[in-house]
Amino acid sequence: MELIAQINGAVNSFVWGAPMLILLIGVGILMTVRNKGLQFRKFGYAMKNTIGKIFKRTHAGEGEITPFQAVSTALAGTxxxxxxxxxxxxxTLGGPGTLFWLWVTALIGMATKYSEVLLAVKFRERNKYGDWVGGPMYYIKNGLGKNWKWLGIIFCVFAALAALGTGNxxxxxxxxxxxxxxxxAFNPxxxxxATLNLVLGIVLAILAAVVLFGGVKRLGAVTEKLVPCMAVVYILACLAIILYNASSLPTVFHDIFVGAFTPNGVTGGAVGSMFLVISWGMKRGIFSNEAGLGTAPMAHATTSEREPVKQALYGxxxxxxxxxxxxxLTGLTLLCSGIDxxxxxxxxxxxxxxxxxxxxTQKGGALVIAVALALFAFSTILGWALYGSRCCEFIFGSKAIRPYQVIYVLMIVVGATVDLELxxxxxxTLNGLMALPNLIALALLSGVVVKCTKEYFAKGKSLEEPK
Structure with missing residues (x-):
């Protein structure tokens, strides 16, 4: 185990070093520039036609789910x-300034995620069950050509393994x-x-199996209900803390913006490296929203939406x-609360x-986190199960889906009962490795994204459904 940890440490330091961060941000900047800052120019349009229409009834055919179910599944994974x-x-490791770089990563990542989703819908295909399948491996194969299929396979290997760890x-x-x-908190x-962990692991495995073995439509139906519920619970709890400590907000934002460039002045020297602040902000931003990793496009590809740009706005x-x-909200809650x-x-x-x-109160805080994290993490388990299954299907065919799902469900019990540091x-490390093939494909297919975007908005299309 020590040898594995050492090897992984060496690979991780390379994968998540300056070159990878530059590549991730570089591709985001490329997509931002080539699309003329679409995420800023069309932000209002995107919000109006995504979150603004979540209560509008839509229907999906066989082997597909509604656009909102698709984004719910993607959000479940992220x-x-x-x-x-x-x-x-x-x-804690980078100081308040990490939030600044988290925001920078997100603003650029919007263009990356938009591009990923657009390509996933444009180059998707039907599998033998009639389900829509798509994602980096398909826009590599169908967009760059079959001679590039090997790059899609590399992505799938890393993604299928990452799903067992990151998503499970x-x-x-x-x-x-x-x-x-x-x-x-209730019983010190x-x-x-050990017994509690084993029982909870088995219960989680059973619940996940019931959803996963029901197919993509059941997955979409569950996530579209679970994601909004979990978001509301957590958002309201955090907002309550922030508003309760509103008087500290000016100091908090001062520490965020100053700490982004001079961290030692905010953390008392505990964090002295600006690169450390930037890397933690960017790593955790990417780990959270997965822009550039290539995962969420696999969920978006299952949508009933036929227009790639429309679904890409959900990105x-x-x-x-x-x-x-x-x-x-998590960061501001920590910084506003006044805790050490x-x-x-x-x-x-x-x-x-x-x-x-x-x-x-201590009991109430522990209960809120237990409920929120249980909902957050369980939804992620469901979302990443789809990603791992799609990757195995691309490499080995549809017959590999069910065996992978069985292994995936069993890994839930393992994750609930072992030390997770390694x-x-x-x-x-696997997150970084799977991002490489995807980022290469995004850069090479950036022209396709630009063309589709220009054509869509040039026609003055509206997201309104025909009367």
Whole structure:
């Protein structure tokens, strides 16, 4: 295990070093420039025609789901422990300034996610069951040509493995961890952690199996109800803390903007490297909203929407909701609450629970986090199950879907019962490795994105359905 950790550490330092961060941001800037700042110019249009129409009834045919179900499934995969645990780690190890770089990454990432979703819908195809399948591997094969299929296979290998860690074991481990914290808040003498974790792991595995084995339409139906519920619970709780401590907001924003460039002046020297602040902000931003990783396009490709640009607008909304709203709320809740963040030391989820406890009491804070994280993480387990299955299907054919799903469900129990530190680190590495093929494809297909976008808006199309 030590050898594996050392090898992974060496690969991780390369994968998430300056070159990768430059590549991720570089592709985002490329897409922003080539589309003339679409995420800023058309932001109002995108919000009006995505979140503004979530209550409008739409229907999907066989093998497809509605546009909102597609974005719900994508958000289910992106809104997870990264929004709570990941941001807590970023703030404690990088200081308040990480939030600034988190926002920069999100604003640029909107263009990246828009491009990914557009290409996924444009180059998708039907599998043998009649379901829509798409994502980086398909826009590599169908957009760049079959001679590039090997690049799509590389993406799928890393993504299928990352799904078992990032989207599964880590999520399960954080669910049982938050529930254990809540139990301790009510019963400090509780000593049955191992049994509790095993029971919770089995329950989570059964619930996931019921949804996953029901197919893509059942997945879409569950996530469109689960995602809004989990978002509302967490957003309201965080807003309550921020408003309760509104007088501290000027100081908090001062620390965020000053700490982004001179971190030692804000953290008392506990964080002295500006590169550390930038890298934590960008890493956790990307880990949270997954812009550039190539995962969410696999969910968006299942939509009943035929116009790629229409569905791509949901990519802008997705990054905005995940990072600008939910991640920011986590960071601001921590910074406004007045609790000791102990900069320079890895922060645990219990810090967010403690921050919420300043208003809701310790028991109430622990309960809010347990419920929110359970909903967040379980939805991520469902979303990433689709991603891993699609990747296995691309490599081995449709016959590989069910065996992979069985392994995936069993990994939930493993994640609930083992130490996750090494799994976190390996998953982080796999996220970087799967991003490489996707970013190469995005750069090479940027012209297609520009052409589709120009054609759509030149025709003056509206997202309104025909009367």
């Amino acid at each position: 809104v997870g422990t990264g929004n709570i645990a990941g941001i807590t780690t970023a703030v 074991a880590i999520q399960a481990g954080n669910i049982v961890g938050s529930i254990h914290t809540a139990v301790l 003498d509780f000593s049955g952690e 802008i909304f997705e990054v905005f909701m995940d990072t600008i709203i939910i991640c920011s 963040l102990n900069y320079g030391v890895t922060g645990e989820i219990s810090l967010v629970s403690e921050a919420l406890g300043t208003l809701f 799994v976190w680190n390996i998953a982080d």
